[in-house]
Amino acid sequence: MKWTTEINQLLGIAYPLIQAPMFGVSTPEMAAAAAQAGALGSLALGDLPAAQCRELIRKTRALSDQAFSVNIFVHHIPECTDELKARYTQTKIFIEELARQHKLELDLPPVDTLVVTGYREQVDLLLEEQCKIVSFTFGNLDAASILKFKEQGTLLIGTCTSVAEALILEASGIDLICVQGWEAGGHRGSFEADNIPEIGGLSLLAQVYDQVKVPLIYAGGIYDAKTACAASSLGAQALQVGSLLLGAQESNLQAFEKAHLSKAREADIILTKSFSGRYARGLRNLFTEALAQSGLTLPYPYQNKLTAALRQAAKENEQTDFVSIWAGQSLAAYREGTTTAILNALINDIENYSWNP
Ligand SMILES: Cc1cc2nc3c(=O)[nH]c(=O)nc-3n(C[C@H](O)[C@H](O)[C@H](O)COP(=O)(O)O)c2cc1C
The missing domain is CATH 3.20.20.70 (Aldolase class I)
Known part of the structure; x- marks a missing residue:
């Protein structure tokens, strides 16, 4: 039919x-x-x-x-208030340190340089x-x-x-x-x-x-x-x-991301705000876990702008711990x-x- x-x-x-x-x-x-x-x-x-x-x-x-x-x-x-700026800097320092501990050296952009x-x-x-x-x-x-x-x-x-x-x-x-x-x-x-x-x-x-x-x-x-x-x-x-x-x-998606995704299990698919500041469904990894524990998430689009260079560096280094791979519940x-x-x-x-x- x-x-x-x-x-x-x-x-x-x-x-x-x-x-x-x-x-x-x-x-x-x-x-x-x-x-x-x-x-x-x-x-x-x-x-x-x-x-x-x-x-x-x-x-x-x-x-x-x-x-x-x-x-x-x-x-x-959202308006970029002084409070938001202070929180941005705190989150930036936390993420840079976390990345460094896992061999990703990077300087994320200061809040005043963001184009939103x-x-x-x-x-x-x-x-x-x-x-x-x-x-x-x-x-x-x-x-x-x-x-x-x-x-x-x-x-x-x-x-x-x-x-x-x-x-x-x-x-x-x-x-x-x-x-x-x-x-x-x-x-x-x-x-x-x-x-x-x-x-x-x-x-x-x-x-x-x-x-x-x-x-x-x-x-x-x-x-x-x-x-x-x-x-x-x-x-x-x-x-x-x-x-x-x-x-x-x-x-x-790069070959290493597809390979990682093909092996994902039910429990790996979560809803997270960690990469962008908006809830998104995708794969759990070291970054999503660490951010959830830290409680440090800025509203979209600030968190998204802050983590862009991290996501890019993780892709280049094929580091699944720090890439955002979005995927739905139907594995x-x-x-x-x-x-x-x-x-x-x-x-x-x-x-x-x-x-x-
Ligand atoms: C990797 C990825 C990126 C997405 N980006 C967008 C987007 O840019 N705009 C949008 O309206 N929806 C976006 N979505 C949501 C999809 O349009 C759609 O609602 C969703 O994929 C449907 O569910 P499924 O993944 O179970 O098929 C995205 C979904 C995925 C998986």
Whole structure:
């Protein structure tokens, strides 16, 4: 049976399947390969400066003439108070010392040298580049940006991790909502409450479906026909897969990171604020443990900026103790091969699946 929903036409894709935006891991090549499988590719732009965003958008367009979505971080930037500055310096000293003890010599940036930017410049660039599908996480776009995108006919996809967030996105005119289950790898997209909602993916999706009218995408723990069938039964019109593609040929993870990930066990997958200051799901390591014990974590994006050089040095030295490897709870999702082949296999599995409890 051909797997289709109303979303196929809306997004211009053959199958209601989306390659998750994964900042630092997904690539223009991955987005193009996803399109080859008939899915929607996503280009993760995170909080990159506009010039780099333009380059990546143009590179993706050069690789594929199919539609793809661009994804940005719509985050609130906390004021850099004297208290925050003092805490930053304390955390910097702690991390530098910890790294030194494990043979990583590095000087992290002093707080006054940080360049912390919002997403407005990215919005202008996406408008200028006439991006057709824009998705975002960590918050909601401001009303003026939403209006500008609407005037240009851009399709907007917001991310929610609670019913309350879904209602906010719907009320502000967002076209589609990506319901991010608790299982999902990477950062939680939460933005509404100080403490992140801990509701499980099944409960969340079913309740969001009951309360909003816009079409829903579900992300979190999808890796085969039975997980896809469960999310579709609960109201998802499209499915977004991230962790399933971490080991793909087009993934930006290095060979040592893929090898480490392929050996991970259930207990290794945790939720941690240690690398970025926002909760993210990924592999436990020496750094996540040490930071949790120290209690030293700054709000996003300060912690993220502080640890950037550490993460980079750890990658160069193939030091799994200090790299951030984001991954979801469905460990069975780890696959190798091309993105196209992995997605083709999933589509084939879904189309040939018959639910027979
Ligand atoms: C390595 C990694 C990076 C991610 N980066 C982003 C991102 O830049 N933007 C975003 O909206 N979601 C991001 N996510 C979340 C995914 O879009 C998606 O919600 C998640 O991967 C789905 O769950 P799964 O990993 O179980 O498939 C990331 C996930 C991973 C694993």
